[in-house]
Amino acid sequence: MEYILMHRTKEIARIELDEFSNIASIYEVYDSKHLPVGTVQKEVVNKRALAKWWSGRSIPASRQGLKEALQKLGMTVSQELLDKCYGLSLSDQYWILPKGERIAWEAINFFDHSFSEDVGNLLFGHGSASTSMSLVSPDNTSDGQLMKKWKIADGKRILMKGSSKPYYQEALCEVIASRIASRLGINHVEYSVVWENEEPFSLCEDFITRDTELISASHIMNAFKKPNNLSEYEYYIQCAEKLGVSNIRKEVEKMIVLDFIIANEDRHFNNFGLVRNAVTLEWIGAAPIFDCGTSLWYNTQESRIKPLAPSLQGKPFKKTHAEQIHLVKDFSWIDISALDGFEEEADAIFAQSEYLSDARRNILVNAIRERINLIGELI
Numbered sequence: 455m456e457y458i459l460m461h462r463t464k465e466i467a468r469i470e471l472d473e474f475s476n477i478a479s480i481y482e483v484y485d486s487k488h489l490p491v492g493t494v495q496k497e498v499v500n501k502r503a504l505a506k507w508w509s510g511r512s513i514p515a516s517r518q519g520l521k522e523a524l525q526k527l528g529m530t531v532s533q534e535l536l537d538k539c540y541g542l543s544l545s546d547q548y549w550i551l552p553k554g555e556r557i558a559w560e561a562i563n564f565f566d567h568s569f570s571e572d573v574g575n576l577l578f579g580h581g582s583a584s585t586s587m588s589l590v591s592p593d594n595t596s597d598g599q600l601m602k603k604w605k606i607a608d609g610k611r612i613l614m615k616g617s618s619k620p621y622y623q624e625a626l627c628e629v630i631a632s633r634i635a636s637r638l639g640i641n642h643v644e645y646s647v648v649w650e651n652e653e654p655f656s657l658c659e660d661f662i663t664r665d666t667e668l669i670s671a672s673h674i675m676n677a678f679k680k681p682n683n684l685s686e687y688e689y690y691i692q693c694a695e696k697l698g699v700s701n702i703r704k705e706v707e708k709m710i711v712l713d714f715i716i717a718n719e720d721r722h723f724n725n726f727g728l729v730r731n732a733v734t735l736e737w738i739g740a741a742p743i744f745d746c747g748t749s750l751w752y753n754t755q756e757s758r759i760k761p762l763a764p765s766l767q768g769k770p771f772k773k774t775h776a777e778q779i780h781l782v783k784d785f786s787w788i789d790i791s792a793l794d795g796f797e798e799e800a801d802a803i804f805a806q807s808e809y810l811s812d813a814r815r816n817i818l819v820n821a822i823r824e825r826i827n828l829i830g831e832l833i
Contacts, residue, residue, distance in 0.1 A: 456481070456553035457537075461488040462732055463559050467499065471550075475512075475536040477505040487735065490548065491669050492676030503676065511543065511595045512536055513577075518601040518616065523576040526583040535573070538589035544604060544611055544660050545595070546667035547732040564592045564604075564611070565664035574603025578616075597724070600624065600747070604660075611660040616653065617747070622809045624747030625656035630800050630822075631716050631746035637792040640708045643744040647806065654807060661742055667732045668741055671770075672723035687771040687781055697737045699728060705740035707782045712743060713768070714775045715825045717761070720748035721769045751821065756814050761821035762828070785833035793826050 459466040466488050470479035480501050486494055493503040513520055513532040520532060529535070540557070541550045544564050551557055560566070570588035575581050577593060578601060592604045592611075601616035617624040628645040635642035645658045662668055671690055678696065680689045687706075694702035713721050725745040729738045751759045760766075764776040772778035797819045804815045 455537075457550040458553060460549050460551050460559065461485075462547045462563075464488050465551075466548075467504075468553070469504075469550075471537060474531055475533045477501070477508050480504065490673065492673035494677075507673070508536070508541075509533060510597075511541060511548075513594065514597060514599060516599045517577070518599065518618070519577045519579055522579065523573070526576055527589075528583070532594075535589060535594035539591055539594045541595065542592065543595040544592045544613075545662055546669075547664075562590075563664060568606060569604070571603065571605060574605070574614075577601060577603055598745070613658050613660065614648070615656045615658075615747070617655070618753065620809070621753060621814070622654055622807065623750065623752040625654040626803050626807060627716065627750045627752055628656040628658070628745075628747045629803050631712065631718075631743075631749060633799060633803075634715060634793065634796065635712055635743060637796065638708075638712070638788060639792075640712055641705070641740070641742045642712075643742050647803075649806075652808075656747065658744065661744070662729070665731060665733055666729050666738065668727055668729055670724045670727040672727075674728060675723065685771070690771075694728060694737075694740075697728070699737050699739055702728075702740055704784065704787070707784060708787070709743055710771075710778055710782055711785075711788065711829065712746070713749070714779045715822070715829060716746060716749040717751065717766050717775060717821075717825060718746055718749040719752075719767050719769070723770055750818055756817050759817055759821055761824040779832065782832075785829075788829065788833050790826070790830045790833060796826065797823050 455471055457469055457471060459469050465484045467483045468481040469477055470481065472478040480499060483499050486497060486499065489499055490507045493500055493507055512535065524532065537550065540562060541548060542562065542564055549559065570591050572587040573589060573591040573593040576583065596602055600618065603614050605612050605614055625647050629647055632642050632645045643658050643661055645656050647654050648657055674693050675690055678693050684692065691703050691706065709726060727741050729741050730736060731738060764774060766775045768775035768778040771781060800822050801815060801819045804810050804818060
């Protein structure tokens with residue numbers, strides 16, 4: 455079936471989607487400047503890159519609860535959900551318009567209009583599919599492996615994300631990471647915790663608006679050709695500076711410091727990036743830091759928690775945090791005294807959970823202090 459790929463109100467390209475909502479053909483490009491970042495090479499759209507970008511909007515196959523939800527919906531793959539919501543997202547302003555239909559972005563976007571929670575509830579294992587349910591949902595285009603869904607509270611778009619066995623710790627880690635970032639003055643997304651069915655879920659407000667969009671580091675790095683003599687770290691800095699984001703090095707260094715303190719195991723090129731104005735295409739700056747749940751030894755047995763180990767896994771620029779922290783050249787912005795007494799705050803957050811024993815809490819709190827002390831030795 456033919457569609458027009460749209461960017462808010464702009465027509466971008468005429469495309470064909472197959473039965474599983476994969477891009478099968480690109481018939482015509484109307485506005486190459488508004489094509490997704492990283493899909494244009496030498497002013498020509500790359501079909502493979504655009505198809506990968508589009509399929510990447512779908513829920514990953516590894517998502518908790520996805521298989522069961524698809525079975526209830528009578529679907530095979532999550533890509534089948536994309537056209538049910540016109541490909542709309544709460545992370546950017548792209549969507550698809552069925553050829554021949556008259557639908558305005560202003561009338562359907564999720565920033566201005568309510569949306570169904572039917573898909574989100576199915577992903578959470580609640581309810582069953584029916585002919586009366588609505589599939590028009592931003593949950594169709596959410597990423598990540600953990601159970602999650604979008605909801606509206608007091609007019610705000612809120613992302614609710616779960617945790618994993620055995621400790622159900624990720625939601626608490628999100629809160630602790632945001633509290634550390636707040637004390638250090640690092641631009642970040644604020645998280646809180648809510649409990650449902652005796653499980654913790656993190657809550658955060660969408661930092662994207664109807665006029666902006668998040669562009670991941672991976673897409674930014676695909677927009678240019680990487681010189682062989684540049685590391686991935688320097689290449690990302692160079693890409694952002696080419697786009698006009700002048701303070702990017704300092705912002706990335708702050709992210710590296712935060713990830714070092716919390717021993718983040720899964721900072722990858724799809725969970726940090728830049729924010730741009732979707733109307734003017736002006737680059738605004740680094741996105742606030744988000745998605746820090748896979749940290750603080752969230753799934754590690756107590757006996758294996760070694761906060762001072764130089765082999766602690768680091769991402770995305772180096773294999774270990776011990777190596778990656780040396781990419782930071784300026785620590786002058788850090789007031790380490792701002793973290794005085796943070797152990798008590800972290801302990802109070804961990805104490806909310808019955809899944810964490812007193813012994814585990816003590817080990818985690820002491821580990822945080824030891825990581826903070828390591829930063830103190832560097833500045």
